Each structure stands twice: as structure tokens, then as C-alpha cells.
Amino acid sequence: LKIGKTFAAFMEENAGLRALIDTGKGNLQWERDIPAASLANLESLAAKDFQGNLGKIIHDIYQTAHVMFGDMPQGNHKKRAMYRFASKTLMKVLPTSQKAEIEKLIEGKKMKMDLYEILGKCTWVQPK
DSSP: OSSSOHHHHHHHHHHHHHHHHHHTTTTTSSOOOOOOOHHHHHHHHHHTTTTHHHHHHHHHHHHHHHHHHHTTTHHHHHHHHHHHHOOOHHHHHOOOOHHHHHHHHHHHTTSSSOHHHHHHHHHHHOOO
């Protein structure tokens, strides 16, 4: 494959592309925000009975993620994006006492911002 001109020369010939690129840079968003209605629903479920509604909360988080990331092709990038979204969203709806404890553990590097670690910490009961 031989290319007749450099990228710089191509960009000089197509000056409109540079403006398009500069305009688009401001619209980049590395992470997606949860829709307000979905967050309100999750917060109400958590406020009523967090432990009792935990299965529904996780289901709703993943259902929201599936819709939000529907434009991405299947694969590892989409899976990681949805998993990270689920972890962060769960942290947003945790009851205050559990949230403070988990944030302290994360800051102290005793655990990671990982969905399964957060769930484990929320559901594990001290043996008697």
C-alpha cells in the first residue's frame, strides 16, 4: 500500500476537517452519566430496603447500562464499560453507612472499586 501524500498534506487540502475535529473535541465524554429517572428509581429502591431490593437494584443497573451502551459493539470494551458503570452506580445508591465504610476501604487500598467486592462487602454478615 502506497500513499501518495502525507497526512499533513491531506489535512491542508481538507481544511474543513480541522474545524470539525476541533469542534468535536469538546463533546468527548469518557464515561456516561446515568439518566436522572433511572437514578431516582434506584435511589428510591435503596432507600426503601437496600438489602431486600438488592437483586432488583443490580438488575435495574444492568438494564440501564444495556440501554446506555447499546450503541457500542459487543466485546471487551462494552463489557468493561458496563461493569465500571455498574460499580460506580452501585456506589451512588449505597446507604450512607455502607458507602462511608467502602469508600474508606477503597481509599486505604484494602479493596478496589469492583462491583463484586462492593456487593460482597454489602452482603457479608459477620459470623456469630
